[in-house]
Amino acid sequence: MKTRIRLIALCFNLALTCAAMAQDMPRFRWENFTTENGLPNNHVYCVLVDAPRIWAGTDDGLGLLQDGKWKVYRPADGLAHQAVLGLALDKRTGDVWAATLGGISRISAGRIDSFTQLNSGLPNDVVYGVGVLGDYVWVATAAGGGRLNTRTNQWSLYNERNTPMYEIWTYAVSPATDKVYYAVWGAGVLEYDVATQHWKDYNDPDGETEMVLFKDQGLIHEITTSVSYVDKILWVATYFGASRYDGRNWHNFLTKDSGLPSNFLNQVKAIDANRAWFSTDKGLAYYDGANWAVYRPALDTHKPEMLIRDASGRTFSVPVDTAPAHNYILGVDFQGDDLWVATAEGLSHGIRQK
Numbered sequence: 302m303k304t305r306i307r308l309i310a311l312c313f314n315l316a317l318t319c320a321a322m323a324q325d326m327p328r329f330r331w332e333n334f335t336t337e338n339g340l341p342n343n344h345v346y347c348v349l350v351d352a353p354r355i356w357a358g359t360d361d362g363l364g365l366l367q368d369g370k371w372k373v374y375r376p377a378d379g380l381a382h383q384a385v386l387g388l389a390l391d392k393r394t395g396d397v398w399a400a401t402l403g404g405i406s407r408i409s410a411g412r413i414d415s416f417t418q419l420n421s422g423l424p425n426d427v428v429y430g431v432g433v434l435g436d437y438v439w440v441a442t443a444a445g446g447g448r449l450n451t452r453t454n455q456w457s458l459y460n461e462r463n464t465p466m467y468e469i470w471t472y473a474v475s476p477a478t479d480k481v482y483y484a485v486w487g488a489g490v491l492e493y494d495v496a497t498q499h500w501k502d503y504n505d506p507d508g509e510t511e512m513v514l515f516k517d518q519g520l521i522h523e524i525t526t527s528v529s530y531v532d533k534i535l536w537v538a539t540y541f542g543a544s545r546y547d548g549r550n551w552h553n554f555l556t557k558d559s560g561l562p563s564n565f566l567n568q569v570k571a572i573d574a575n576r577a578w579f580s581t582d583k584g585l586a587y588y589d590g591a592n593w594a595v596y597r598p599a600l601d602t603h604k605p606e607m608l609i610r611d612a613s614g615r616t617f618s619v620p621v622d623t624a625p626a627h628n629y630i631l632g633v634d635f636q637g638d639d640l641w642v643a644t645a646e647g648l649s650h651g652i653r654q655k
Contacts, residue, residue: 326594329651331623339371345643349388350634357648358385379413381406387430400428422456430473441471446483465502475530484525520544521553531571538566560593560610568632580630597628625649
């Protein structure tokens with residue numbers, strides 16, 4: 302009898318713990334946008350919040366959601382290419398920079414100016430990522446990195462000749478006041494020290510093997526897809542897991558020992574030194590420094606699903622009524638406590654529930 306009472310008490314305490322955990326993790330009511338609502342294309346590569354404006358880079362144009370209405374920019378309007386892979390905001394001017402498969406475009410007060418290899422010093426017309434800091438616009442292209450000085454209109458090019466990169470396919474860039482980081486496809490992470498103007502690379506100690514032989518001894522893998530540098534902490538997304546680097550120590554995340562729903566990551570977006578969002582091919586994941594939450598349509602039933610994994614490894618689900626448009630997530634941005642999420646089948650707005 303006593304054993305049964307203890308078991309009931311244990312289950313009750315566990316239920317209370319799970320309930321408290323569920324209340325602590327962010328919950329959202331999701332509303333989804335598709336071509337039926339005015340989105341230019343359902344395949345959304347990226348999203349940028351410039352409240353109250355929401356920008357969505359799609360496979361067929363750049364969409365702007367403002368006052369409940371969509372405006373679409375395409376090459377006929379001056380956009381460099383219809384496929385928009387990355388977006389960045391110049392907070393000083395309000396200009397939006399779009400990385401496309403045909404160059405980069407600046408949208409300023411309704412005017413579009415595009416930069417290509419033919420009319421500027423852009424390293425390559427295939428531009429995967431863009432970032433803005435001060436007077437400089439940083440780009441990640443298929444032929445290395447580049448930096449545009451918007452005051453002088455001069456370009457600086459970065460490739461295998463003047464940096465440690467041995468692959469020149471740069472996939473993403475994250476500029477900050479002290480460091481600039483590049484995700485280099487097949488060659489790890491490249492770091493630029495603003496003060497010393499010195500370049501340094503970080504690579505997987507296991508090489509290109511998909512097996513993790515040395516846990517937390519370095520970058521999780523060479524095939525990097527995204528970097529996010531916030532509060533002097535570097536977060537890295539790869540096709541084989543994620544990494545966090547504090548300047549001295551690495552910590553790696555895999556599905557087998559974390560709440561990541563998949564090791565295949567398209568993007569990581571940090572909030573601060575401890576919290577980050579991960580865009581994977583099996584859902585959107587949130588990490589608060591100890592616990593995890595996953596938001597997605599269930600992989601089998603496609604019904605809305607929210608999963609939680611606590612610091613001790615216990616997992617449970619939370620009843621929800623809505624979910625992002627698709628479980629293949631490509632990017633995320635923040636609007637206060639709300640989320641905007643780019644997916645393979647639409648744009649999703651996560652409205653934070655109290």
